[in-house]
Amino acid sequence: MIELKNISKIWKEFQLKNVNLKLSEDYTILLGPSGAGKSIIIKCIAGILKPNSGRIYYNGEDITDIPPEKRNFGYVPQNYGLFPHMTVYKNIDYGLKLKKFGKLEREKRIKEISEFLNIDKLLSRNPTTLSGGEQQRVAIARALVLHPKILLLDEPTSALDIHNKETIINELKKIGELLPIIHITHDFLEAKMLGKNIVFVSNGEIVDYGDKEEIFNNPKNEKIAKFFGYNIIKYNGKLYGVEPHNIIVKKYNSNIKDELAGEITGMYDFGHYKKLIISLNDSTIKSIYYGDDLNIGDKVLISFKKYVVLND
Amino acid sequence: MFKDTFNKNMVNYWFMASFLIISVMIFLFIFIPIITMLLNPGDISTAIADKEVINSLLVSLKAAFTATVIALIFGVPLSYILSRYEFLGKNIVEAIIDIPMAIPHSVTGIMILTVIYGTPIGTVLKNYGVMIVDNFWGIVVVMLYVGIPFMINTAKNGFSMIDEELENVSRTLGASQIKTFFNISLPLIKNNLISGSILTFARGISEVGAILIVAYFPKTAPVLILDRFNEYGLSASKPIAVIMIVVSILLFATLRIFQYKNNRDS
Numbered sequence: 001m002i003e004l005k006n007i008s009k010i011w012k013e014f015q016l017k018n019v020n021l022k023l024s025e026d027y028t029i030l031l032g033p034s035g036a037g038k039s040i041i042i043k044c045i046a047g048i049l050k051p052n053s054g055r056i057y058y059n060g061e062d063i064t065d066i067p068p069e070k071r072n073f074g075y076v077p078q079n080y081g082l083f084p085h086m087t088v089y090k091n092i093d094y095g096l097k098l099k100k101f102g103k104l105e106r107e108k109r110i111k112e113i114s115e116f117l118n119i120d121k122l123l124s125r126n127p128t129t130l131s132g133g134e135q136q137r138v139a140i141a142r143a144l145v146l147h148p149k150i151l152l153l154d155e156p157t158s159a160l161d162i163h164n165k166e167t168i169i170n171e172l173k174k175i176g177e178l179l180p181i182i183h184i185t186h187d188f189l190e191a192k193m194l195g196k197n198i199v200f201v202s203n204g205e206i207v208d209y210g211d212k213e214e215i216f217n218n219p220k221n222e223k224i225a226k227f228f229g230y231n232i233i234k235y236n237g238k239l240y241g242v243e244p245h246n247i248i249v250k251k252y253n254s255n256i257k258d259e260l261a262g263e264i265t266g267m268y269d270f271g272h273y274k275k276l277i278i279s280l281n282d283s284t285i286k287s288i289y290y291g292d293d294l295n296i297g298d299k300v301l302i303s304f305k306k307y308v309v310l311n312d
Numbered sequence: 313m314f315k316d317t318f319n320k321n322m323v324n325y326w327f328m329a330s331f332l333i334i335s336v337m338i339f340l341f342i343f344i345p346i347i348t349m350l351l352n353p354g355d356i357s358t359a360i361a362d363k364e365v366i367n368s369l370l371v372s373l374k375a376a377f378t379a380t381v382i383a384l385i386f387g388v389p390l391s392y393i394l395s396r397y398e399f400l401g402k403n404i405v406e407a408i409i410d411i412p413m414a415i416p417h418s419v420t421g422i423m424i425l426t427v428i429y430g431t432p433i434g435t436v437l438k439n440y441g442v443m444i445v446d447n448f449w450g451i452v453v454v455m456l457y458v459g460i461p462f463m464i465n466t467a468k469n470g471f472s473m474i475d476e477e478l479e480n481v482s483r484t485l486g487a488s489q490i491k492t493f494f495n496i497s498l499p500l501i502k503n504n505l506i507s508g509s510i511l512t513f514a515r516g517i518s519e520v521g522a523i524l525i526v527a528y529f530p531k532t533a534p535v536l537i538l539d540r541f542n543e544y545g546l547s548a549s550k551p552i553a554v555i556m557i558v559v560s561i562l563l564f565a566t567l568r569i570f571q572y573k574n575n576r577d578s
Binding site for chain 1: 475477478480481482483484485486487488489491495496499500
């Protein structure tokens with residue numbers, strides 16, 4: 001669907017270095033830390049930024065020089081970008097008017113999309129009076145009403161509280177069945193919940209790309225593993241990546257010799273489970289524990305249910 | 313503890329009292345000359361009946377209005393470029409734009425005359441029949457020169473406050489760059505444009521020094537006031553000055569009310 005060939009771009013303090021990427025129509029997440037260059041990729045696809053070098057293709061057609069107004073790619077920025085001098089209705093109507101749709105068609109489409117996204121009661125309101133979640137839905141409605149070829153979302157949940165975040169994630173899942181979505185986030189849990197494909201971006205480069213299961217279960221290197229929340233553990237000269245729920249914690253027993261010994265240095269009680277901070281020889285790891293018999297200062301033994309050996 | 317609270321209150325009291333006294337003093341410094349003039353206007357009726365006075369007021373208002381409209385049309389694109397793009401020498405361009413605010417008025421007049429009489433630009437203008445010395449357009453040119461920095465700076469601040477993502481979204485929704493400018497950017501800085509217009513107009517209408525040098529005729533109200541003062545003294549110039557104050561106050565009050573309404577509606 002979208003293909004980036006040798007894209008380089010310097011924009012503000014960010015830099016994209018010779019990016020090559022071929023995206024399918026599946027829900028795609030651009031994942032990576034802040035400042036990695038994810039926004040530049042999405043802005044280049046939208047046509048807002050023009051790459052310094054390289055070409056962008058949509059279904060085989062070179063669209064590098066096509067201005068954003070002629071691409072019909074929906075774009076929702078991080079802060080939603082609602083026009084503060086227009087009502088919600090006029091915000092959604094803006095693109096339809098520009099594309100010269102008739103009055104009846106415009107009204108029909110606005111009605112449909114506002115019911116679909118549950119914003120039909122907000123149409124006469126001013127965007128500044130809406131909550132973050134409502135603004136987000138209006139911004140998505142404004143993009144979807146034009147029946148775009150793709151929807152580009154820049155950190156759509158970063159400014160929302162946990163409740164609104166879950167609602168939007170559910171809605172995005174629904175929307176993802178209607179059209180291809182490219183979604184930027186720095187939150188790997190969000191990526192896990194939504195993405196079919198994951199593109200891991202770091203320092204302006206594509207570090208890893210592939211199916212979600214493949215990417216999350218086999219982090220390519222220590223840096224990616226850390227970003228995905230893996231514990232990095234050095235043992236017998238090898239570097240292991242272990243997710244917190246794959247660490248088995250037992251009370252220390254001097255008879256068992258082949259397991260790693262450590263000490264609990266922190267404990268967070270979440271009710272039905274506890275998050276433990278365990279100090280090993282030269283590192284600190286996190287694990288999940290369901291029992292009640294451990295305390296800070298206790299010596300423990302740890303083993304792994306599942307792990308990956310990291311390349312470097 | 314009681315002593316602490318007392319000391320704290322005393323500090324607050326002295327802070328508030330001293331700031332209040334200083335503020336009242338500076339307010340009165342501005343207010344007393346205005347109110348003194350309004351309470352002792354002199355022979356207003358004769359001044360209103362004086363055709364020369366009315367003409368000079370009309371010249372001032374028309375020229376300041378024309379200069380403001382030109383400043384809006386020509387200042388806004390530059391302010392947009394300055395707020396949106398980085399380029400080599402941008403700081404120098406910004407510093408040059410501020411110069412008209414810093415130089416003495418008479419020097420402005422001399423500079424404009426020098427361009428008219430001493431450069432090819434003046435010759436070309438003359439060849440095309442564009443004359444500005446001692447006519448209405450000379451006054452407009454002077455008012456524009458001294459007032460345009462206010463328009464550019466105010467509009468630039470407005471554009472800088474607009475989130476660029478609004479313009480980006482507008483583009484992706486189907487608006488060209490020019491449509492985005494008129495649909496999104498310009499309406500969002502409406503208040504800045506009103507403020508910029510007020511400042512440009514005010515700066516223009518109050519100009520004397522440069523106008524005396526470039527276009528003594530037709531006389532603007534401030535030039536006439538100066539003339540009457542030099543020829544006949546304070547009592548002859550005072551009524552015109554009072555009319556000028558009243559007209560200015562009415563004009564700015566109207567614009568401010570418009571701006572206030574605009575703010576409230578949005």
